[in-house]
Amino acid sequence: MFPTSFEYHRATSVAEAVAMLGEHPDAKILAGGHSLIPAMKLRLAAPAMLVDLTRVAELKGVTLGDGVATIGAMTTYDELRFAEGIADAFPAIPEAINVIGDQQVRAHGTIGGALAHNDPAADLTAVFLALGGRVEVAGSSGPRTIDGEDLFVDLWTTSLEPDDIITRVILPLAADGARSAYRKHAHPASGYAVVGVAVAIEAAGGVVSKASIVVTGATSKPTHAAAAEAALAGKAFDADSLAAAVSIAADGLEINGDPYASEEYRSQLIKVLTRRALEAAMSR
Ligand SMILES: Cc1cc2nc3c(=O)[nH]c(=O)nc-3n(C[C@H](O)[C@H](O)[C@H](O)COP(=O)(O)OP(=O)(O)OC[C@H]3O[C@@H](n4cnc5c(N)ncnc54)[C@H](O)[C@@H]3O)c2cc1C
Numbered sequence: 001m002f003p004t005s006f007e008y009h010r011a012t013s014v015a016e017a018v019a020m021l022g023e024h025p026d027a028k029i030l031a032g033g034h035s036l037i038p039a040m041k042l043r044l045a046a047p048a049m050l051v052d053l054t055r056v057a058e059l060k061g062v063t064l065g066d067g068v069a070t071i072g073a074m075t076t077y078d079e080l081r082f083a084e085g086i087a088d089a090f091p092a093i094p095e096a097i098n099v100i101g102d103q104q105v106r107a108h109g110t111i112g113g114a115l116a117h118n119d120p121a122a123d124l125t126a127v128f129l130a131l132g133g134r135v136e137v138a139g140s141s142g143p144r145t146i147d148g149e150d151l152f153v154d155l156w157t158t159s160l161e162p163d164d165i166i167t168r169v170i171l172p173l174a175a176d177g178a179r180s181a182y183r184k185h186a187h188p189a190s191g192y193a194v195v196g197v198a199v200a201i202e203a204a205g206g207v208v209s210k211a212s213i214v215v216t217g218a219t220s221k222p223t224h225a226a227a228a229e230a231a232l233a234g235k236a237f238d239a240d241s242l243a244a245a246v247s248i249a250a251d252g253l254e255i256n257g258d259p260y261a262s263e264e265y266r267s268q269l270i271k272v273l274t275r276r277a278l279e280a281a282m283s284r
Pocket of ligand 1: 028029030031032033034035036037038073074099100101102105108109110111112113114116117119121122123124160164165166167190191192193
């Protein structure tokens with residue numbers, strides 16, 4: 001199907017894009033287009049105008065410094081996974097990107113688009129939350145920061161206002177090294193996560209000071225496996241604490257079922273993938 005007709009505007013700065021969104025309430029941002037364009041072709045979205053950010057240079061790039069990684073929202077998956085220092089600081093990022101879609105999707109999809117779209121089966125949303133990320137946003141009411149814990153509201157819904165643009169994604173660098181990992185069971189037809197699990201563990205001196213375990217695919221939005229996180233906190237990061245956390249990884253989660261994967265199957269996958277992700281993190 002063809003999309004409904006729309007106007008197209010190529011922005012050259014964030015200020016120009018914010019102004020366009022303010023003047024045209026039915027406009028939408030176009031980033032990589034790999035979620036928005038398919039939705040328009042299915043007529044699930046029918047914006048009157050697209051404001052294209054692909055030529056906005058200030059939204060590109062990755063830097064590490066002052067205890068954080070700063071990632072421009074229009075940085076593509078490929079640019080991000082190969083950016084200097086990213087794989088060392090956040091092993092979960094290339095692990096997730098390597099299993100997103102195909103090469104065309106990875107060449108065009110952007111981190112800002114992935115977070116703003118908040119597909120319930122997206123991969124980077126879970127990684128971003130597990131890593132304790134936040135986003136910087138520009139909008140008609142001025143710049144502000146949204147903590148990752150406040151960004152994802154429900155299926156395909158975020159706390160962004162209609163004229164908000166994610167400008168940068170900020171990820172804190174772990175104090176004691178990089179114990180993060182991502183494991184996914186992909187749907188064989190779509191490649192999206194039936195279940196994905198992102199973990200980020202801080203364990204200075206072998207004792208877990210911070211455990212973040214986030215599930216995607218099984219829940220309406222990326223969600224902390226809070227019972228498993230609590231089981232690890234303050235414990236030695238070893239086989240016993242790992243097994244205890246895995247056994248209750250699905251507890252307390254509102255898990256969705258569908259004809260392809262029942263709630264029970266997804267619950268089991270959460271445990272299996274939590275174990276694999278924690279074992280990978282432990283080996284780092
Ligand atoms: C064949 C195929 C397979 C895929 N497989 C996977 C997969 O396995 N895992 C996965 O996670 N994803 C998958 N995707 C989705 C892909 O990751 C998308 O690229 C991503 O979800 C959206 O990023 P985008 O840059 O393409 O955003 P767009 O499609 O351009 O935009 C998506 C939405 O976000 C808004 N938006 C974009 N950028 C911003 C911004 N900076 N600020 C505010 N709003 C913004 C847009 O207005 C739109 O509403 C797949 C897509 C395709 C086509």
